[in-house]
Amino acid sequence: MTGSPRAEPRASDIRRWRRYLADEQLEAAVYRDLAQRRTGEEREILLALAEAEARHEQHWRLLLGDDIGRTLRGATRTRILGFLARRFGSVFVLALAQRAESRSPYETDSDATAAMAADERIHEEVVRGLATRGRMRLSGTFRAAVFGANDGLVSNLALVIGISASGVANHVVLLTGIAGLLAGALSMGAGEYVSVRSQRELLESSTPDPDARSAVADLDVDANELALVYRARGMSEEEADTHAAEVLRTNDLAVVADPSDHLEVDEHESVGTGLSAALSSFCFFASGAIIPVLPYIFGLTGFPALIVAAVLVGLALLGTGAVVGILSGASPLKRGLRQLGIGYGAALVTYVLGLLFGTTGV
Structure with missing residues (x-):
């Protein structure tokens, strides 16, 4: 109207x-x-x-x-x-x-x-x-991209700022940053490989065995243990008995091999191979971890290098947070500021610790 x-x-x-x-x-x-x-x-x-x-x-x-x-x-x-x-x-x-x-x-x-x-x-x-x-279609890749890049940004900024605050020479800060990049990227890649492989193996172990179909013809109709299969997959006792009776009556072997509609598997989590996931995580982490090292690569030293590194990482954190906000239907600004606050908070803690260690000569 x-x-x-x-x-x-x-x-x-x-x-x-x-x-x-x-x-x-x-x-x-x-x-x-x-x-x-x-x-x-x-x-x-x-x-x-x-x-x-x-x-x-x-x-x-x-x-x-x-x-x-x-x-x-x-x-x-x-x-x-x-x-x-x-x-x-x-x-x-x-x-x-x-x-x-x-x-x-x-x-x-x-x-x-x-x-x-x-x-x-x-x-x-x-x-x-x-x-x-x-x-749902991109959640696995998106998670790896955001988590990997964000981990690289925050962890290496914290590492570089903490080491720099302790008063060591510029080349030591640079080497430490590069070492942190490689160590973190390799760790992320290895962890993602193990995670994806383990997930795939768990899903494979939950897939019905096609060879079980050959046993249908010899089952005892009165005992009807086939119903236990369907009950284990999530059917109620009545549904399982009815379905199993139908299978035994028709001897429809294809029905047995059909995966249960009641078994819910988050398929998007298992997409991809362990190697591709490892390479993606390595690259995403490295792309974030290289940013706080850039000022030292180009020759900046001391406090100016720290400021430039913090600004570059801050812009990147705002970007990743904004992307998360857009995809989640939330405010990009709020998500960006949240990422920025978390990252700078971690960096501030390591900076203070670096100052203490440098003062005490630890």
């Missing part, structure tokens, strides 16, 4: 309605652009969202009437979102769209209908669901 045009709307109302109209047009275009990069169900969902935004657009057109004037450009963040959707169409754009839907002003605007406000709330959940699919 749309609202009725006002007899004499105020100039401020007209400006606000025009802004809403422009935003709805841009948001509909964003969903259409995203739909062009999707297929199947995701494409249909995005096109349905675009149609919903078009209904909202029509509401503001009716309110404006002859005062519609020229179309405004819309909010800056919506224009940026549209640019990203046309160029990339990735999960990052969906995460930004989720955050944009959560900021809808319709709930507090008397000129918007209750249905429009409810639509925006539901749109947020729809986009959240689409973004979650993408987050």
Whole structure:
């Protein structure tokens, strides 16, 4: 249900309605652009969202009437979102769209209908669901990238600052930083290799044995121990008995080898090989750990080198935190500042310890 045009709307109302109209047009275009990069169900969902935004657009057109004037450009963040959707169409754009839907002003605007406000709330959940699919697909790689780079940034900054504060020569700080980079990267790579290999081995041990199918024909129908298999996989006793009886009746061997629908396995955690995970972790850690060493590589010494290293690492931490915020649908600034605070906190502790060690001659 749309609202009725006002007899004499105020100039401020007209400006606000025009802004809403422009935003709805841009948001509909964003969903259409995203739909062009999707297929199947995701494409249909995005096109349905675009149609919903078009209904909202029509509401503001009716309110404006002859005062519609020229179309405004819309909010800056919506224009940026549209640019990203046309160029990339990735999960990052969906995460930004989720955050944009959560900021809808319709709930507090008397000129918007209750249905429009409810639509925006539901749109947020729809986009959240689409973004979650993408987050699940990249979560393993994303986790390795963020954790690896962040560990490299924080640990090597803390190491370099702590050693530098103790008063040692510049070449010692440089060598220590490079040693910390190599040691940390190798440790991360080895740890990720063991982690992924162990995860894959655990999943393999949980996969049903295809050779068990050969035993079906010789099972005792009265004992029906096949039901225990399905109960162990998560079925209730009644469901297991019914399913096992059907298997024994039809002698359908393929049913036995079919993995249980009740066994939930987080498949994205097991994607990839141990070697690829190790190489990725090595590179991600090294890319972060090299940053606090750069000032010393280029010849800076003493306090200026510490300041430059801290600034470079701070910018990188803000970047990784912002990426985490975007993907999680949260505030990029808050997540960036959180990363910055944690990193600088660790560096400050080692700096103070370095000063103490240097003073006491330890």
